[in-house]
Amino acid sequence: MDKVKLNKYFERSLWVFHLNTGSCNGCDIEIVAGLTPRYDLERFGIKLVGSPKHADVLLVTGPVTSKMADRVRRVYEQTPDPKAVIVVGTCGTSGGVFYNSYNLKGPVDQIIPVDVYVPGCPARPEAIINGVLQAWIKLEKLREKMKVITPVK
Amino acid sequence: MLGLLETGSGFWSALIWVVIILVLSALIIYLRNKGEASYKKSTEQDKPFISGNPELSKENSHISASHIYWGFTEALKDYYNPLVKFHTGNINDYSGWIIVVTAIVLIIVGVSG
Numbered sequence: 001m002d003k004v005k006l007n008k009y010f011e012r013s014l015w016v017f018h019l020n021t022g023s024c025n026g027c028d029i030e031i032v033a034g035l036t037p038r039y040d041l042e043r044f045g046i047k048l049v050g051s052p053k054h055a056d057v058l059l060v061t062g063p064v065t066s067k068m069a070d071r072v073r074r075v076y077e078q079t080p081d082p083k084a085v086i087v088v089g090t091c092g093t094s095g096g097v098f099y100n101s102y103n104l105k106g107p108v109d110q111i112i113p114v115d116v117y118v119p120g121c122p123a124r125p126e127a128i129i130n131g132v133l134q135a136w137i138k139l140e141k142l143r144e145k146m147k148v149i150t151p152v153k
Numbered sequence: 154m155l156g157l158l159e160t161g162s163g164f165w166s167a168l169i170w171v172v173i174i175l176v177l178s179a180l181i182i183y184l185r186n187k188g189e190a191s192y193k194k195s196t197e198q199d200k201p202f203i204s205g206n207p208e209l210s211k212e213n214s215h216i217s218a219s220h221i222y223w224g225f226t227e228a229l230k231d232y233y234n235p236l237v238k239f240h241t242g243n244i245n246d247y248s249g250w251i252i253v254v255t256a257i258v259l260i261i262v263g264v265s266g
Contacts, residue, residue, distance in 0.1 A: 019205075051202045071205030077197035080189055146191070 013045030014136055017055035017079065021072050021108065023062030026122035027089035031059060034125040046132060052079040057135050059128075060114075063091035063098045064106025076112040082142035084135040086116040088128055093117045 020028055034041045035048070049055050052075045064072055076085070085108070090096040092108045099107075108114055115138050118131035158165045192198045200208050208214065219226070226233055239250070 053198070053202055068205075070207075074197055074207065075202075075205045078200070078202055080192050080198060 013047070014057060014132065014139070015047060015049045015055050016057045016059050016132070017050075017052045017075070018048055018059045018061070019052075019072065019075055021060060021062035021068040021092070021106065022065035022104075023089065023091060027061040027091075027120075030122045030125050031061070031088065031128060034128050039125050039129060041129060041132070052076075055079055056083060056139055057132065058083065058085045058112075059088060059132075060085060060092055060108050060112075061088045062106075063095050063101075063104050064108055064111055066103050066105050069105035069111050072108070072111050082139055082146055084115040084139045084142070085112060086118060086128075086131050086135050087114050088118045088120075088123050088131065090119050090121045093119050096121060 018028070018031055031048075033039065041047075052058065058076060058079055060072070062068070076083075087093050087108045091098060092106065095101075095104060095107045098104055105111060116131045116135045118127050120127055123131075155167050239246075
């Protein structure tokens with residue numbers, strides 16, 4: 001990706017809401033690692049927010065347990081459009097080692113539409129950052145589409 | 154009525170207040186229009202975020218004082234429970250307590266005085 005193209009996508013800050021749907025916390029720790037000084041995602045304007053109502057992107061970890069399925073759906077619906085969903089980790093992507101558990105409603109794409117998959121157990125911070133960038137590119141395309149349909153005043 | 158009212162310590166004008174209210178209203182409308190306009194009404198986007206949990210009815214979603222002081226009353230329940238039993242709601246009981254306590258106080262004062 002060249003510099004001009006990258007700058008185009010970095011016009012706006014990207015606010016991310018992290019949702020744990022039954023993860024072992026391995027992926028969650030790697031997400032936090034992405035915010036530490038070593039990777040420092042915030043220098044790109046990417047930051048975690050406390051409410052999906054403020055978010056552009058949903059970062060979902062975990063295989064979606066029965067109790068969480070309804071909550072995941074509700075959080076997705078509460079996120080304003082345009083939005084992108086990133087699944088971090090093998091569990092959210094395919095169910096992982098829990099794929100045939102009696103207590104799963106997932107993986108995530110059986111509950112809500114998913115845009116980017118970041119596999120790994122846990123996923124590396126570099127992979128998560130790459131996933132966020134992919135979601136960002138997709139989000140900007142969605143924004144362009146929305147501008148065509150409903151011009152921003 | 155709309156003129157300038159001067160007093161010894163200052164002045165008061167209804168017109169200034171009208172102008173201030175108009176300016177503030179314009180500012181509020183401007184800021185409100187800068188907000189997210191694309192949210193969908195009458196969907197989940199219209200409801201509060203309660204960690205993904207469904208919104209209860211307004212009657213059931215309030216937090217009562219007993220929630221706030223739960224730990225406090227739980228820790229002091231040995232003290233509170235007998236006090237709660239005293240509060241029967243019967244005025245005769247309360248009058249009886251006043252008479253008994255007054256009698257005890259008078260006895261103490263009489264004996265020591």
